[in-house]
Amino acid sequence: MTTSWADSVDNSVIGSSDANAARPARSTYVPPHLRNKPPSSEPPVASHSSSLPANDRVNYGGPTAGSRGGGSYNRPDHGRQEYGYSGRTGGGWNNRGGGWDRGREREVNPFEDDEATDHAFGEQENTGINFDAYDDIPVDTSGENVPPPVNTFAEIDLGEALNHNIRRCKYVKPTPVQRYAIPISLAGRDLMACAQTGSGKTAAFCFPIISGILKMQHVQRPRIGRTAFPLALILSPTRELSCQIHDEAKKFSYQTGVKVVVAYGGAPINQQMRELERGVDILVATPGRLVDLLERARVSLQMIRYLALDEADRMLDMGFEPQIRKIVEQMDMPLQGLRQTMLFSATFPKEIQRLASDFLSNYVFLAVGRVGSSTDLIAQRVEYVLESDKRSHLMDLLHAQRENGIIGKQGLTLVFVETKKGADALEHWLCLNGFPATSIHGDRTQQERELALRSFKSGNTPILVATDVAARGLDIPRVAHVVNFDLPNDIDDYVHRIGRTGRAGKMGLATAFFNDNNFSLAKPLADLMQEANQEVPAWLTRFAARASYGGGNRNRRSGGSRFGGRDFRRDGQHNKGPEYYGGTGGYGVPASYGGGYGPPGVASAWD
């Protein structure tokens, strides 16, 4: 077992260098008692933003500037029927990049960026998911007549165009969550799916949606004013995550004729409305902007066949639940049973499962992997650090990383803090001390947020200070280290934060700064680490013991099965009838779930 975090980064994340070599002088390190001296010789890299390529990506994910006056304004094509692969993909398509965007019909090749990235970062990095990392992990399903899993994409009839795109994405075989979720979803079943961070959930709900839309041959969509009638709606809790899902969905639906549009706040709504007018099959959105569009009658949900909530537990927690209820229950969305609903997350607390069952009809519950963390893939460290020592402690980590060559394009560091102000302050301080950092949080403009994320991803600014806005879902390759500078109060948030590393089968490191303020997290954190086969420091175990014994344990999971990796319907006290899962659904759901109540031993992996 390695003892120093630097060793473990060395072994697990990036190639090798001699971690035990004498440390070179720390040109930029200022010990705490000398911190008021002028900053070091190394410039604080303030110019990173201006050095970004100007054509990096279209702002706000909208259409390219050139398409603005394109004359498509009066030609909504909501009623378009051409979903076959043959109709639109034959001749006529010119997907070579670089030229001016002249026609509204032109579809940008979403794979070009990736190919460029592959070259920039060397061969190894982008060979797709390391599937072997997901072998042999526990899977638990419950519900009536659960469709069996598949082992290969070839076994599923996703259609040739989609299969081609899957190959272009370099997905060789489905991840476990995909093996189970895709057949369930193709069978038309509602689904609540729990799967580890970074295990391919986006594709798991996108493939069936795209495939389902391609098979819908004769959908007549109304033409009413400038209202768009999407067939699928994907909701997510942050703007950047919606953007990311949109980008992924565009890849999967490339040259299929299926149109994907994204709508989120902080960006000009007019551009998004124009995109919608040009036709939309799959709408990816954040809740606030969608409500806005619904109220303006620019979007109608009456044709929705597929509803997917990513980070579903987050979408149904206190902050979001009213908006989600409004969208799902109080607008013109078809009732459950008439649409297909899929909920995905890495965490699913029982009380949220209970809420969620309002939206589902005779659903399958699926839990893949030890819900919580990618166990072996993320090395977790906890260090006891007083508030007053956090900055210098972080500095120590960063200097050691720099010496190991783990700062820069090959190794990004994501630092989580509790508050927006704290994020600004830490970013500023890191820059002053010679570490190229940027930040992302809800007080920054959307442009700043997207620039920060791009700059981080590209390695231009290899340190990102973030609030929980970046905790969920974001897939940032090459994040080698997640630092919980401030720990969250909720263990689920911790799980999602550290899940920004160790993705797609690659290894990662997570370091947490713990002190007395985090007392209430001691027990769940110690439990989680133990379950993930991580070394739990003795002092943390002592904290945990005190916490569970005194009144300090207000964690909702204490005593019950942890990590939400279990269908709440299987817990005795919830097992009292159909009111929990579809009272208003069109289907008379029987009080019993058939296969849902397996022998008690089946769920042991989750206890």
Next chain:
DNA sequence: AAAAAAG
């Protein structure tokens, strides 16, 4: 208590 999400 904080963060996110509409403007």
